[in-house]
Amino acid sequence: xxxxxxxxxxxxxxxxxxxxxxxxxxxxxxxxxxxxxxxxxxxxxxxxxxxxxxxxxxxxxxxxxxxxxxxxxxxxxxxxxxxxxxxxxxxxxxxxxxxxxxxxxxxxxxxxxx
Amino acid sequence: xxxxxxxxxxxxxxxxxxxxxxxxxxxxxxxxxxxxxxxxxxxxxxxxxxxxxxxxxxxxxxxxxxxxxxxxxxxxxxxxxxxxxxxxxxxxxxxxxxxxxxxxxxxxxx
Numbered sequence: 001x002x003x004x005x006x007x008x009x010x011x012x013x014x015x016x017x018x019x020x021x022x023x024x025x026x027x028x029x030x031x032x033x034x035x036x037x038x039x040x041x042x043x044x045x046x047x048x049x050x051x052x053x054x055x056x057x058x059x060x061x062x063x064x065x066x067x068x069x070x071x072x073x074x075x076x077x078x079x080x081x082x083x084x085x086x087x088x089x090x091x092x093x094x095x096x097x098x099x100x101x102x103x104x105x106x107x108x109x110x111x112x113x114x
Numbered sequence: 115x116x117x118x119x120x121x122x123x124x125x126x127x128x129x130x131x132x133x134x135x136x137x138x139x140x141x142x143x144x145x146x147x148x149x150x151x152x153x154x155x156x157x158x159x160x161x162x163x164x165x166x167x168x169x170x171x172x173x174x175x176x177x178x179x180x181x182x183x184x185x186x187x188x189x190x191x192x193x194x195x196x197x198x199x200x201x202x203x204x205x206x207x208x209x210x211x212x213x214x215x216x217x218x219x220x221x222x223x224x
Contacts, residue, residue: 004156033211042216043157043202058211090156101206102148105156 003027004106006091012112019078021109023091030096032074033103034058034066036087043090049074050096081113117141120203120215128223131193135218137203138185147186148212149177150202157202160188193222 007022023032033048035058045058047066055066063085067075074093078085088110092103121136139147146164150157161170163179163186170177174193179186190197200219204212 035214040216043204043212043214045211048211056211101146102159102162103212104159105150107155 004091004093004104006089006106006109008109009107010110010112012114013078013081014114015082017078017081017113019081019111019113021076021078021089021091021111023074023076023093023106024072025093025104025106026072027093027095027104028071029093029104030071031094031101031103032068033092033094034064034074034076035090035092036060037090037108038087046076081111083113085111086113087111118203118205118213118215120201120218122218123216124219124221126221126223127193129194131222132189132191133193133220135188135190135201135203135220136185137187137215139203139205140184141205141207141213143207144181145206147179148204148206149186149188150204152200152202152217153198160201162206190220193220195222195224198222 004025013019031050034046035043037043044060049055049068065077088108090108091106094101094103118139148162149160161177166181174191177188200217202217203215
């Protein structure tokens, strides 16, 4: 079974702090994704990566950056956290072999910025 | 602009009822349509549909795609309280990024 893990289930940070959210997958997947999920807005793509050191902006990249130094790990960085970044953050990965891709999700990190 | 619209947004039924969830889409480069179930935590994969008219089935859940009319339905028969969840529809447009609908919240009462 595919396993996607995220470093924290719950996180509380203060405005202006730098925040790192880590995601690790153990199935040698090419693609990794970061989403945020908010009530009434559904899942929105922040960034994705289709290879080591490669990244693409999603729909809402502002205020975020990412890092993919190793294939299995994809980090989401909030350089200076703000209250409007309070959300559920979901990481996902997929094999990367064309249109039959299925994404597998991690358990999510619920971030609260005070 | 590509978009995925799910209806209804929420639904309350009694155990044993049959429900149909709808997903319509507009996308310029369709690859596949996926259904996920999300309970308290991360979405879990249910079905992937790529061809029209071919029903996918798993127990009491089934789904079908109509690429001409640009929609998919997810059916759940003999609902149980454990079916209570948010059901998400997503479009795979380029083999990488998914476009998600806002979801349908299903509540099954005993």
